[in-house]
Amino acid sequence: MMDWIDIGTLADIPRLGARTVETHMGQVAVFRTGDDEVFALINKCPHKNGPLSEGIVMGRKVACPLHNWVIDLNSGEAQAPDEGCTTPLPLRDDGGRLLLGLTPAKKVAHG
Amino acid sequence: MNAVSRQRLVVIGNGMAGMRTVEEVLARAPVRYDITVFGAEPHPNYNRIMLSSVLAGEKQIDDIVINHLSWYAENGITLHTGDPVVAIDAAAKTVTAASGLCVAYDKLLLATGSKPLMPPLPGLDLPGVVAFRDIADTDKMLAAAQAKQRAVVIGGGLLGLEAAWGLKRRGMPVALVHLMPTLMERQLDVEAGTMLQRDLTERGLHFFTHAQTERVMGETKAEGLVLADGRTIPADLVVVAIGIRPNIDMGKAAGLDINRGILVGDDMATSNPDIYAVGECVEHNGQVFGLVAPIWEQAKVCAARLAGDQIAAYATPALSTRLKITGIDVFSAGKLAAEDDADEEVVFRDAAKGVYRKLVVREGKLVGAVMYGDVADGGWYFDLIKGDKTIADMRDHLIFGQSFADQGCCGGAKPGLDVAAMADDAQVCGCNGVSKGAIVKAINEKGLTSLDEVRAHTKASASCGMCTPAVQAILSFVTGADASAPEAMCKCTDHGHEYVRHAILDQRLKTQDAVRRALGWKNADGCAKCRPALNYYLLCAWPGEYVDDYQSRFINERAHANIQKDGTYSVIPRMWGGVTTPDELRAIADVADKFNIPSVKVTGGQRIDLLGVKKEDLPAVWGDLNKAGLVSGHGYAKGLRTVKTCVGSEWCRFGTQDSTGLGIKLEKLMWGSWTPHKVKLAVSGCPRNCAEATIKDIGIICTEAGYDMVIGGNGGIEVRVTDELTRLSTEAEVLEYAGAFMQLYREEGHYLERTAPYVERVGMAHIKAHILDDDARRKALYARFLFSQSFAQDDPWAERATGGIDTHEFQPLAVVS
Numbered sequence: 001m002m003d004w005i006d007i008g009t010l011a012d013i014p015r016l017g018a019r020t021v022e023t024h025m026g027q028v029a030v031f032r033t034g035d036d037e038v039f040a041l042i043n044k045c046p047h048k049n050g051p052l053s054e055g056i057v058m059g060r061k062v063a064c065p066l067h068n069w070v071i072d073l074n075s076g077e078a079q080a081p082d083e084g085c086t087t088p089l090p091l092r093d094d095g096g097r098l099l100l101g102l103t104p105a106k107k108v109a110h111g
Numbered sequence: 112m113n114a115v116s117r118q119r120l121v122v123i124g125n126g127m128a129g130m131r132t133v134e135e136v137l138a139r140a141p142v143r144y145d146i147t148v149f150g151a152e153p154h155p156n157y158n159r160i161m162l163s164s165v166l167a168g169e170k171q172i173d174d175i176v177i178n179h180l181s182w183y184a185e186n187g188i189t190l191h192t193g194d195p196v197v198a199i200d201a202a203a204k205t206v207t208a209a210s211g212l213c214v215a216y217d218k219l220l221l222a223t224g225s226k227p228l229m230p231p232l233p234g235l236d237l238p239g240v241v242a243f244r245d246i247a248d249t250d251k252m253l254a255a256a257q258a259k260q261r262a263v264v265i266g267g268g269l270l271g272l273e274a275a276w277g278l279k280r281r282g283m284p285v286a287l288v289h290l291m292p293t294l295m296e297r298q299l300d301v302e303a304g305t306m307l308q309r310d311l312t313e314r315g316l317h318f319f320t321h322a323q324t325e326r327v328m329g330e331t332k333a334e335g336l337v338l339a340d341g342r343t344i345p346a347d348l349v350v351v352a353i354g355i356r357p358n359i360d361m362g363k364a365a366g367l368d369i370n371r372g373i374l375v376g377d378d379m380a381t382s383n384p385d386i387y388a389v390g391e392c393v394e395h396n397g398q399v400f401g402l403v404a405p406i407w408e409q410a411k412v413c414a415a416r417l418a419g420d421q422i423a424a425y426a427t428p429a430l431s432t433r434l435k436i437t438g439i440d441v442f443s444a445g446k447l448a449a450e451d452d453a454d455e456e457v458v459f460r461d462a463a464k465g466v467y468r469k470l471v472v473r474e475g476k477l478v479g480a481v482m483y484g485d486v487a488d489g490g491w492y493f494d495l496i497k498g499d500k501t502i503a504d505m506r507d508h509l510i511f512g513q514s515f516a517d518q519g520c521c522g523g524a525k526p527g528l529d530v531a532a533m534a535d536d537a538q539v540c541g542c543n544g545v546s547k548g549a550i551v552k553a554i555n556e557k558g559l560t561s562l563d564e565v566r567a568h569t570k571a572s573a574s575c576g577m578c579t580p581a582v583q584a585i586l587s588f589v590t591g592a593d594a595s596a597p598e599a600m601c602k603c604t605d606h607g608h609e610y611v612r613h614a615i616l617d618q619r620l621k622t623q624d625a626v627r628r629a630l631g632w633k634n635a636d637g638c639a640k641c642r643p644a645l646n647y648y649l650l651c652a653w654p655g656e657y658v659d660d661y662q663s664r665f666i667n668e669r670a671h672a673n674i675q676k677d678g679t680y681s682v683i684p685r686m687w688g689g690v691t692t693p694d695e696l697r698a699i700a701d702v703a704d705k706f707n708i709p710s711v712k713v714t715g716g717q718r719i720d721l722l723g724v725k726k727e728d729l730p731a732v733w734g735d736l737n738k739a740g741l742v743s744g745h746g747y748a749k750g751l752r753t754v755k756t757c758v759g760s761e762w763c764r765f766g767t768q769d770s771t772g773l774g775i776k777l778e779k780l781m782w783g784s785w786t787p788h789k790v791k792l793a794v795s796g797c798p799r800n801c802a803e804a805t806i807k808d809i810g811i812i813c814t815e816a817g818y819d820m821v822i823g824g825n826g827g828i829e830v831r832v833t834d835e836l837t838r839l840s841t842e843a844e845v846l847e848y849a850g851a852f853m854q855l856y857r858e859e860g861h862y863l864e865r866t867a868p869y870v871e872r873v874g875m876a877h878i879k880a881h882i883l884d885d886d887a888r889r890k891a892l893y894a895r896f897l898f899s900q901s902f903a904q905d906d907p908w909a910e911r912a913t914g915g916i917d918t919h920e921f922q923p924l925a926v927v928s
Contacts, residue, residue: 005925006925007925008924008925012919013919013924014661014919015662016636016663019923020923020924021923021924021926022925022926022927024927024928027923030924033636034635034636048676050678051674051678054666054669054674055639055666056638056639056642056643056662056663056665057662058634058636058637058638059634063638063639065665065666065674066674066676068639070639100927102927
């Protein structure tokens with residue numbers, strides 16, 4: 001089961017920018033691209049846990065502010081030659097409301 | 112695969128000439144020989160020409176290896192490094208190495224190169240005296256540079272100048288002693304040689320020209336030089352770079368005919384038909400060799416002969432010279448001057464821009480060219496000289512270069528190289544003898560798309576790198592990719608910084624989207640590299656008009672604080688000139704307590720750093736600091752950081768002027784400005800220079816007489832001492848000159864280029880021409896700076912603490928329990 005949580009509207013996130021959401025899974029970064037697509041990732045770069053929400057967004061990618069690793073917003077994968085992955089989370093734009101898909105807290109507590 | 116037993120080719124010398132010959136042999140007759148190579152040095156074959164770049168820190172040894180060990184293995188070559196050959200038995204056709212190894216040959220190739228020419232001076236055998244010839248010499252020089260000792264170089268030719276410059280780049284004080292009145296006298300005329308000396312003096316080299324060295328000082332190690340006129344130059348490192356002489360030891364050992372070098376004919380064979388020789392060890396038609404172009408030609412001919420060709424013959428090609436000192440462009444080819452009344456000289460001179468060129472014309476043909484400053488047309492002149500054709504129809508405008516000369520047929524001047532107009536046999540890479548036709552053929556046949564690929568397949572631009580722009584232009588021309596550019600800003604574009612900055616102004620581009628559209632950006636959003644650069648360039652070009660795009664700024668400039676490795680931030684309030692008050696200190700202490708800020712540290716720029724602030728606390732922290740009158744110190748910005756001062760005449764018994772007060776005035780003038788990279792200033796109250804002004808972007812050193820202004824210093828990775836700009840007499844002048852330099856840097860610096868590399872790139876002559884030589888220009892620069900500042904001096908902390916700007920930046924979008 002997936003909990004879909006209303007976290008706000010598209011307009012709350014600057015275009016080519018990001019905001020954060022505090023969850024039981026840790027801090028989540030919610031990105032908005034130049035084409036108004038939205039993506040959510042656990043806000044930790046696979047390299048040194050840098051806050052990806054603070055990075056520069058370009059296309060469907062973000063550059064980590066600490067050491068410039070480039071992370072794919074859709075998959076959470078680092079761009080070669082770097083290797084690593086941060087967890088992507090489901091995010092829906094439901095008529096202007098953004099719904100973040102979180103696994104229920106109980107499961108996570110045991111996982 | 113080949114039943115016929117192969118012949119044995121033994122090569123003595125694992126350097127550029129020998130291995131180029133082997134490469135050519137393999138290309139022509141891959142299975143003809145079993146090849147054995149002996150090298151005295153313990154390295155694979157490397158590009159000796161690039162040692163000066165290694166010395167200057169621009170390349171690593173690995174970067175200059177031409178043939179890696181794997182290449183020898185792949186081609187079945189037996190390599191013995193660090194094992195010099197000591198004997199040749201020409202009758203038995205064997206060679207014997209120092210290790211005792213004895214190898215028989217059918218054909219023997221001597222490529223033993225040269226030895227450094229050592230003058231007969233007392234003291235040359237002391238430790239601390241080195242030649243500049245191989246990796247071992249370079250290592251010795253680098254070790255000395257690390258100890259930050261003083262160096263003196265003997266010899267003002269190509270090699271000596273490159274050695275001196277490399278050592279200077281490594282932070283050593285360097286003097287250069289040259290026997291002749293002007294530098295590089297064999298390649299440059301007196302005027303160009305004088306310009307070269309002036310520019311290098313400005314960059315901090317000390318010259319003793321017309322100077323005969325008498326001896327090396329020192330008992331147990333080198334301590335300097337004594338000149339014939341009695342002057343002494345103290346130094347811990349003495350580099351001898353007066354020239355080379357052919358290494359003929361092996362020729363003697365084999366009983367070959369020898370003069371200055373090992374004598375070879377047009378077929379590159381020595382007096383023994385089974386022994387060939389190439390490179391710096393040979394003498395052909397009374398000539399010995401030091402430049403690479405004729406040696407590649409020898410390698411070609413020698414390989415053809417070894418492969419069975421009966422016709423290939425060597426003739427020395429026309430030669431051209433360039434100097435590998437970053438930012439100094441020198442070119443010469445053919446005659447340096449008119450030799451009699453029948454010869455004509457055509458001279459062009461623009462002293463302010465530091466440009467000089469001279470052409471020598473004989474009987475309606477171009478026979479020589481000397482260029483200084485702008486050498487883009489060097490290749491074109493060189494082709495005209497080699498072409499041996501009449502230039503009568505373009506004689507009048509020949510001096511203005513190719514694009515001007517071509518105007519008649521093309522209808523307009525084209526910047527740079529006109530690839531379409533180049534003949535197929537026009538030589539592009541002088542080092543490797545690669546023509547335009549060969550490059551075009553390789554690009555088309557092998558589908559090459561990058562400079563690296565062209566280098567790998569043709570060797571063009573793979574040696575000294577001077578022809579890189581030309582190779583790039585040909586690549587662009589053939590593949591249809593965008594016009595040649597020096598170095599692209601990022602992967603989104605092929606254009607360099609300069610091109611983009613000019614386009615923004617010329618085409619009046621006022622938004623990032625407009626720039627990216629007009630210049631054909633490959634990614635609609637740009638990338639993390641070009642977006643901050645474009646944002647800055649637009650901000651600088653259109654003050655008051657362009658709206659700063661925060662999403663194109665690095666997080667520090669967006670959050671107005673410095674991100675730390677744990678994702679928290681550091682906060683540095685401005686302390687004007689390093690001066691603070693008890694009230695300010697109390698406010699800082701209160702903030703640290705109130706927000707549980709874990710670390711408080713004094714910075715190197717005379718301010719206080721609060722480390723470990725949570726992002727969501729930033730606006731409240733700033734609000735409290737603002738209340739005490741503290742504003743952003745921009746310790747996070749590509750902009751003005753600090754103005755460091757000493758206490759000056761107000762307190763110090765040595766102080767000559769009010770350095771603290773002047774520092775505060777400079778900081779009030781410049782705070783809030785955005786620049787290509789961070790900018791730090793210092794004002795010292797006397798020449799003791801306690802504020803360390805000589806490693807700052809702009810430094811002021813007060814004297815009884817006034818103010819010395821110095822620029823382009825850096826205390827970072829590569830320490831660079833400032834260059835002197837001028838001496839001024841009033842504080843008002845200091846503000847105007849400093850503001851003008853700041854604006855010049857703002858308008859010309861590449862994004863993320865500090866003033867130190869900027870000054871090296873454009874040269875002090877250029878900066879002086881704008882700031883010192885032309886009052887109107889300086890005043891206009893200063894006026895543009897002030898205009899820009901009128902939009903820049905709002906405290907970003909106040910805007911966010913109480914002004915309601917960017918609140919989303921500091922609050923989470925949602926908290927999900």
